[in-house]
Amino acid sequence: MSLRIVVCVKYVPDATGDRHFAEDLxxxxxxxxxxxxxxxxxxxxxxxxxxxxxxxxxxxxxxxGPEDARDALRKALSMGADKAVHVEDDALHGSDVMGTSLVLARAIERTGYDLVVCGMASTDGTMGVLPAILAERLGVPQVTLLSEVAVAGGNVLGRWDGDTASERVEAQLPAVVSVTDQSGEARYPSFKGIMAAKKKPVESLELSDLGIDAGEVGLAGARTAVEEAAERPARSAGTIVKDEGEGGKQLAAFLAESKFI
Structure with a gap:
């Protein structure tokens, strides 16, 4: 029987860009x-x-995600994934991790799975809790933050690295795992892979296909919300200390006043 692996991916704003909040925060x-x-x-x-x-x-x-989220799927398909599923619905706008996990869990159940693989966190929200919530919704074991992962004998095996020691962990399939950025460099899509990705199937789903009411997701169903946000203050000019014999004392006074020492 084929091993069914589902990878949850996210389309995120480029971290090097000038990101802002919209009017609805x-x-x-x-x-x-x-x-x-x-x-x-x-x-x-x-x-x-x-x-x-x-x-x-x-x-x-x-x-x-929105229509543009297909770009993330195409990148993963060009790396070598076999097919993709895209859940797109206007009512999803503003969903928090609880709404997101509900949608992903329903889509995973519909698709069928033995192993769900996630990244350690998204680069926009950086919460890192979705894999655990997803496992709870699916009712399966979670083995998270792995630096090594493999499947053998109906189990998922991995290594978790702590500050002072590493542990070998194991869970019976089906299961949810997340992997860290120490698990190994991701491959670059080849030209052949990029061309092949254009022919691979991408299934589109809406909330109605997953049996989810619009009130359970989006801003209306979010259990967390941003109440206030402000632009980062512009960087101010630094203090220049000219050493005319008292530079050391001036520097020490500045550091003390700034509570660095």
Missing amino acids: TTARDAVDGLLSELDEYAVEQALQIAEAADDAEVTVLTM
């Missing part, structure tokens, strides 16, 4: 270019390695 995604979250590239890479080591495996990439 959600991220103004139209103001900056988007891309596949770099941390999710590690998840795609590990899923592909697991699939390559298996006798028979299929990798599906899943995302939730």
